[in-house]
Amino acid sequence: MWVSEVFYSIQGEGAHMGRPAAFVRFFGCDLDCDFCDEPLHKTQKHRMSPKAVVEQLLGWPVRFVILTGGEPSLEDRNLFIGLLHSHGFEVAVETNGYEPDNIGTADWITYSPKDWDHIKTEPFYDELKLVCDIHSNKAQVLQIAALSKKPVFLQPKAQTDLLVSLANAEFCRQLILEQPKLRLSLGLQRFLRFK
Template sequence: MPQPSLKVNEIFYSIQGEGPHTGMPAVFLRLAGCSMGCVFCDTRYAFSDGQLMPLTDIVQAMEKYPCRNAVITGGEPTEQDFAPLAALLKQRGWCLHMESNGAHDADVSNIDFLVISPKKYVSRQMLQKAHTIKIVVGQETDLQDLQNYFQYANERTAVCLQPQSNLQENIDLCVKLIKQNPFLRLSLQTHKMANIK
């Protein structure tokens, strides 16, 4: 019987550069594949490029680093059955973060911290499971639609605005919106600003 596998784009060790855990060292597991295909995506190379890896090989590749924080990202990780890997990593003492567009309702019971970044469409169930809702904001963003996510802000769930491509005009727009709605938070891609690889 073949061992369960996932299509992996890359595994690397770095610093979390955005969201509420900015500055946290983590092993990033980037799974391949995303059917959303957003034109502004900064990881378009992960839409298709990747290799099939057995779960044990993935764990072995991740455990060569001196860290037990993991960020499962993509592509879009929920387009593959990541749950068995998440269960295996939890058994081995990992703290698991996931970044997803939230389009597919998925089993995130072993995920310690879930970030949902809505794009063209999003599952209401995934929004309700999120610890952070991170919305990419640019000059073309429908600000009326943006307000639909404000209702999810509470003591458990933060709603962050992330300026598209770190452009100053988008930063200015986010700051204006946050000052008008002080329950919102700003998320900058500090890894790009600091040129962290």
């Protein structure tokens, strides 16, 4: 497997926000978003066997692992997820929705679509995450929330200028107050600047 990094931290997003977790960041993505804040997935890659990754994960006290990227579903990860399960890991995946079948055996899937005009409607995910800034289409967010059968988290885009980030957070706050089906995902690692 091509892996950018394996590390231990705290989940900063979505329903598991605040929970300690190990992370496996896969190399590569099918998209090239101009706002991408995970540049390592483009520049750093190590060839690692699934067994070597599991051995590294077992060195930490947590048995909750998040597969992220880049885009984890570029390749079939189900054998790897099975290996993680066999070692007692609960497995979550963060995906842009590229190929849901490739991660179908995960315990928790966060769907973070980048093209809001083509959101997948089949229920392969457990939570939907929309990264918003003050220019996001408010009506579209409300429509997506109204249609979704799963929780929809709004995550303010964290930018270099803290005041801009706080304005994005206020945009999300106002929408959540308007549509109580929405939830706030702060992206703690961006706002608090931890890994």
